[in-house]
Amino acid sequence: MTVKIFDTPEVQDFLTTVAGFDQDGGNERTKQIMHRLLSDLYRLIDDFDVSEEEYWSAVNLLNALGSQTQFGLLSPGLGFDHYLDMRQDAIDAEAKRSGGTPRTIEGPLYVAGAPQAEGFARMDDGQDTDGETMWLTGQVRDVEGNPVAGAKVEIWHANSKGGYSFFDQTQSEYNLRRTILTDSEGRYTARSIIPSGYGVPVGAPTDVVLKALGRHGERPAHIHYFVSAPGHQHLTTQINLAGDPYTFDDFAFATREELVVPARRSEDAAEIASRQLDGPFA
Ligand code: MBD
Numbered sequence: 283m284t285v286k287i288f289d290t291p292e293v294q295d296f297l298t299t300v301a302g303f304d305q306d307g308g309n310e311r312t313k314q315i316m317h318r319l320l321s322d323l324y325r326l327i328d329d330f331d332v333s334e335e336e337y338w339s340a341v342n343l344l345n346a347l348g349s350q351t352q353f354g355l356l357s358p359g360l361g362f363d364h365y366l367d368m369r370q371d372a373i374d375a376e377a378k379r380s381g382g383t384p385r386t387i388e389g390p391l392y393v394a395g396a397p398q399a400e401g402f403a404r405m406d407d408g409q410d411t412d413g414e415t416m417w418l419t420g421q422v423r424d425v426e427g428n429p430v431a432g433a434k435v436e437i438w439h440a441n442s443k444g445g446y447s448f449f450d451q452t453q454s455e456y457n458l459r460r461t462i463l464t465d466s467e468g469r470y471t472a473r474s475i476i477p478s479g480y481g482v483p484v485g486a487p488t489d490v491v492l493k494a495l496g497r498h499g500e501r502p503a504h505i506h507y508f509v510s511a512p513g514h515q516h517l518t519t520q521i522n523l524a525g526d527p528y529t530f531d532d533f534a535f536a537t538r539e540e541l542v543v544p545a546r547r548s549e550d551a552a553e554i555a556s557r558q559l560d561g562p563f564a
């Protein structure tokens with residue numbers, strides 16, 4: 283037997299009380315948002331005839347997500363991070379700010395305080411025996427195309443197993459995390475190792491939610507960037523290595539066509555030797 287009680291004055295009065303509308307203290311915006319959120323959820327319970335068992339299993343899932351600090355992991359999986367980016371893109375368009383590298387999501391695995399270097403950094407600790415050497419080089423330019431010297435380029439990425447330092451305890455502190463200040467021509471170079479894609483831990487609460495939706499928790503191989511300089515908008519972005527099976531099937535919805543880069547593989551011993559192993563390009 284289904285019942286509908288949401289629209290009754292009793293439930294509406296109850297919601298008003300729960301959201302603190304009849305109290306002087308508290309925060310007005312919080313009250314408004316909580317009232318809307320609770321209204322939507324109460325109505326959902328009515329409309330879908332949610333059972334008590336379903337409700338408490340959802341509470342248990344939220345507890346599990348919180349205790350394993352996985353809200354930040356489920357969030358991109360449910361599209362919130364990308365949705366916020368779509369809104370920022372729309373805000374930029376509205377303000378007639380255009381051009382430059384597109385933004386994409388930060389994700390939950392950034393850690394502040396990475397070692398800082400000028401022009402060049404080696405990012406890997408040399409411990410990943412499966413890690414294949416990767417050189418990353420680029421130039422920070424403003425939207426008019428002028429190089430930006432002294433820009434801060436923060437780079438972080440996974441190892442050959444798809445794990446990130448700090449979250450993967452087998453890696454050294456700040457492995458594959460560096461801050462590089464661009465040189466006088468706005469350029470930066472990093473020596474690192476090719477990352478593998480990331481997968482949501484199997485059986486974890488985030489995985490439980492994705493599985494219930496018939497979805498996977500895989501991300502293609504990617505490299506995260508923050509790029510910042512005084513007087514310029516902060517850029518949060520990523521690059522994707524072309525050719526990954528998940529490039530356009532990313533559980534976090536972070537891939538953008540313009541951010542997929544074709545890496546060039548070199549087997550040329552002379553070219554490889556011409557790169558200083560611990561310094562910038564010769
Ligand atoms: C990642 O490495 C990531 O970048 C995102 C967005 C989500 C989970 C893991």
Ligand code: FE
Binds near residue numbers: 391480504
């Ligand atoms: Fe990532």
